[in-house]
Amino acid sequence: MTTATVQAQKLAAEQLFSRKRLFAFGLPTLALAYLLYIFFAFDVLGLTSRASLDNARTLVADSYSYKTHVSRDNRSGTVTVAIEGERKGTYPEGTAPDWVSLGEDTVIDLGNGHVVKYADEEIHYDIPGYGLITANPGRSGVATTFPDGPLPDWINASKNRVTITTDEGRLTITRNRTEVLRYFAGWELFFFTLDSPFHGRSFTDIVGLAVSSDQLEPGQSNLSAMWEDFINNAMWRHGEVFWAIFETILMAFLGTLGAAIVALPMGFLAARNFTPLRSVRFAFRRVFDFLRGVDALIWTIVLARAFGPGPLTGALAILLTDSGTFGKMFSEALENVDKKQIEGVQSTGAKPVQRYRFGVIPQITPVLLSQILYYLESNTRSATIIGAITGGGIGLLLTQAMITQKDWEEVTYYIILVILMVMIMDWLSGILRRRLIAGGEPTKRGKSRFAGAGLKRYLENAPWAR
Amino acid sequence: MSESASPNGISQIRVDYLAQTRRKRMYGGILLLLFVALMVGGFDLADQRNAGGFWDGLHRVFDFPAEVLSEAAEKLALLPGHLIHFAPALLETVNIAGAATLAGALIAIVLSLLSTRGLARWPRLIPVFRRVMDIMRAVPEIVIALVLIFVLGGGPVPAMIAIAFHTAGALGKLFSEVNENADLKPVEGLASVGASWSQRMVLGVIPQVSPNYLSYALLRFEINIRASAILGFVGAGGIGYELKNAMSWGQGKYDEAAAIFTLLFLTIVAVDQASSALRHKLTEGRAQ
Numbered sequence: 236m237t238t239a240t241v242q243a244q245k246l247a248a249e250q251l252f253s254r255k256r257l258f259a260f261g262l263p264t265l266a267l268a269y270l271l272y273i274f275f276a277f278d279v280l281g282l283t284s285r286a287s288l289d290n291a292r293t294l295v296a297d298s299y300s301y302k303t304h305v306s307r308d309n310r311s312g313t314v315t316v317a318i319e320g321e322r323k324g325t326y327p328e329g330t331a332p333d334w335v336s337l338g339e340d341t342v343i344d345l346g347n348g349h350v351v352k353y354a355d356e357e358i359h360y361d362i363p364g365y366g367l368i369t370a371n372p373g374r375s376g377v378a379t380t381f382p383d384g385p386l387p388d389w390i391n392a393s394k395n396r397v398t399i400t401t402d403e404g405r406l407t408i409t410r411n412r413t414e415v416l417r418y419f420a421g422w423e424l425f426f427f428t429l430d431s432p433f434h435g436r437s438f439t440d441i442v443g444l445a446v447s448s449d450q451l452e453p454g455q456s457n458l459s460a461m462w463e464d465f466i467n468n469a470m471w472r473h474g475e476v477f478w479a480i481f482e483t484i485l486m487a488f489l490g491t492l493g494a495a496i497v498a499l500p501m502g503f504l505a506a507r508n509f510t511p512l513r514s515v516r517f518a519f520r521r522v523f524d525f526l527r528g529v530d531a532l533i534w535t536i537v538l539a540r541a542f543g544p545g546p547l548t549g550a551l552a553i554l555l556t557d558s559g560t561f562g563k564m565f566s567e568a569l570e571n572v573d574k575k576q577i578e579g580v581q582s583t584g585a586k587p588v589q590r591y592r593f594g595v596i597p598q599i600t601p602v603l604l605s606q607i608l609y610y611l612e613s614n615t616r617s618a619t620i621i622g623a624i625t626g627g628g629i630g631l632l633l634t635q636a637m638i639t640q641k642d643w644e645e646v647t648y649y650i651i652l653v654i655l656m657v658m659i660m661d662w663l664s665g666i667l668r669r670r671l672i673a674g675g676e677p678t679k680r681g682k683s684r685f686a687g688a689g690l691k692r693y694l695e696n697a698p699w700a701r
Numbered sequence: 702m703s704e705s706a707s708p709n710g711i712s713q714i715r716v717d718y719l720a721q722t723r724r725k726r727m728y729g730g731i732l733l734l735l736f737v738a739l740m741v742g743g744f745d746l747a748d749q750r751n752a753g754g755f756w757d758g759l760h761r762v763f764d765f766p767a768e769v770l771s772e773a774a775e776k777l778a779l780l781p782g783h784l785i786h787f788a789p790a791l792l793e794t795v796n797i798a799g800a801a802t803l804a805g806a807l808i809a810i811v812l813s814l815l816s817t818r819g820l821a822r823w824p825r826l827i828p829v830f831r832r833v834m835d836i837m838r839a840v841p842e843i844v845i846a847l848v849l850i851f852v853l854g855g856g857p858v859p860a861m862i863a864i865a866f867h868t869a870g871a872l873g874k875l876f877s878e879v880n881e882n883a884d885l886k887p888v889e890g891l892a893s894v895g896a897s898w899s900q901r902m903v904l905g906v907i908p909q910v911s912p913n914y915l916s917y918a919l920l921r922f923e924i925n926i927r928a929s930a931i932l933g934f935v936g937a938g939g940i941g942y943e944l945k946n947a948m949s950w951g952q953g954k955y956d957e958a959a960a961i962f963t964l965l966f967l968t969i970v971a972v973d974q975a976s977s978a979l980r981h982k983l984t985e986g987r988a989q
Binding site: 266269270273276277278279282285286287290291294482485486488489492493496524527528529530531532533536537538540541542543544545546547548550616617619620623624626627630633634637640646650653654657658661 | 736739740743744746747748750751752753754755758759761762764765766793796799800803804807835836838839840841842843844847848851852853854856857858861927928930931934935941944948962965966969970973
């Protein structure tokens with residue numbers, strides 16, 4: 236080897252090194268620069284002033300706790316106890332939770348020694364370590380006497396309104412109305428509402444009732460009465476929620492499988508080795524591009540105009556978008572099939588249809604099924620999103636609950652259900668994929684059944700993950 | 702001579718084989734019937750639950766596109782102006798997708814390295830990181846976006862965070878599959894000279910797997926552009942938001958809707974084409 240070639244090689248190596256070095260530093264710098272640009276383009280600094288911490292606090296607090304309202308109409312003197320202050324959570328007249336004692340005077344025990352008393356005209360609030368507050372709402376305003384000393388900042392008092400906020404609860408007095416709120420952890424009335432005979436019983440009690448034969452609701456077994464009360468729970472509307480989940484899965488199922496059915500014949504027409512006519516191939520490929528390019532959002536808008544909101548619209552939007560995606564993938568899979576198997580079938584005198592049925596379909600089935608199952612899972616997520624736009628399924632419930640901006644416990648419930656739904660679909664599709672493709676063996680996908688090396692490479696190189 | 706090869710045995714095999722084929726065919730037929738029944742029943746159910754019926758609406762499918770097109774054609778002269786007018790919104794949508802993909806991919810790299818056997822920093826925590834990725838993947842973007850819009854106010858940032866969160870989970874899983882195929886020799890070599898975990902990962906693993914990472918990230922970018930347009934429609938800025946405004950205005954602004962449709966369509970197609978060309982190059986380069 237001469238010195239010149241060594242020199243040249245050394246130079247080339249050094250060039251390669253410097254190029255790699257440039258790349259290794261250049262790429263992170265570029266990414267950083269882009270993020271910096273985004274930081275200013277999205278006005279992240281301005282966000283801190285727009286963000287509402289109060290909203291965040293109500294959201295978090297509401298998602299794991301609830302409040303019970305004990306309110307009195309100061310004129311008539313009627314006292315109502317209602318969970319979350321809603322009509323469907325109101326205790327029947329004359330009943331109350333055990334920390335409220337009704338009677339001549341209503342005594343509300345907020346715990347830790349905090350006691351509020353609705354006496355005839357007056358309202359007393361005994362706060363340990365501070366003293367007794369006495370208020371007298373009347374026509375001229377709320378006359379309040381506080382213990383001596385300056386007012387602490389958790390008391391807000393004006394002529395017509397007094398608000399006292401402690402860790403135990405909150406008391407609001409206006410001229411016409413007195414209200415105490417007490418906060419509890421958990422989701423209120425999740426299983427049974429107040430009008431159900433099963434409300435307020437312990438878990439063991441419920442299980443005991445479920446198997447016992449004396450019926451709380453005459454003429455109906457306890458178990459079915461329980462199920463009915465649970466499903467028709469007015470506060471949480473479990474029945475409707477389960478329907479919505481089912482509707483979302485239905486959208487994904489119809490959309491994905493419908494798309495597969497539509498796309499399979501079109502895939503043949505767009506594959507090089509099955510359609511010799513270049514113009515036909517070209518036309519179908521452009522159809523796929525168009526269907527994919529228009530995207531589910533626009534399809535949803537267009538279809539909702541014709542069919543109105545609902546699960547069918549969502550299913551059709553998924554169907555149209557994924558016909559394009561599947562068509563493209565199927566035609567690619569078809570172009571990668573092994574010719575030998577088709578020739579083998581042909582050599583036995585098979586007609587064209589039989590050649591496809593026995594030479595082609597068995598080869599591509601694993602690829603197709605695995606793609607379809609993958610999309611079924613991913614479309615469950617899409618169906619949630621499309622449902623929010625077109626008005627169907629759990630997506631609609633989710634947006635409705637969010638728009639009210641107060642039922643965050645329901646939002647939390649829906650979110651948990653959505654996540655569970657997607658995870659279960661993911662798990663099911665994973666099991667089915669392994670079953671169908673590896674023939675029951677839990678091995679890495681497609682070892683034995685793929686005769687074609689091209690197909691195998693396609694499978695390994697084509698990440699259809701979404 | 703063994704039993705099975707005798708003429709009697711062969712005919713027995715033949716009978717068995719035919720019986721098996723028949724059974725297989727019957728199972729196939731039953732499955733097919735079941736599938737058709739499910740599809741038809743499901744379709745019927747969805748049709749009932751829909752506000753408008755399928756057969757009533759079918760002839761109206763083209764009414765809306767026709768309305769939009771005719772109005773756009775009437776005001777054709779305004780179209781270039783609209784295209785320019787909505788270009789910044791389009792840029793925002795693309796930027797949401799780009800930033801979310803980048804941020805999500807960076808988180809995904811860390812998560813995937815932490816959850817790959819043989820590479821993980823804390824091998825005992827592998828299942829924990831895997832479950833974390835599963836949950837991140839399962840959350841639809843719209844859920845996080847809507848919650849964040851309530852807290853942070855409208856704009857591109859909630860959408861970006863929402864998409865990045867989902868992307869981190871989705872890419873994390875794919876990346877960890879890639880990591881499993883990485884050669885461990887460079888990692889061991891680096892370990893022998895006393896490199897720290899992060900050095901081993903950055904110098905030993907990332908260079909091997911970066912083409913695959915890039916390929917997956919590009920695919921994700923395609924998906925995220927669509928997601929970012931949809932999130933705009935629920936209030937998170939970008940071209941989706943403009944589309945919602947134009948749509949809720951109804952007739953009279955359909956020319957704007959047409960311009961937005963065009964922009965969105967062209968962008969999605971262009972990004973799809975560019976990304977698939979790039980990915981093709983990446984996988985081809987690896988094969989050599």
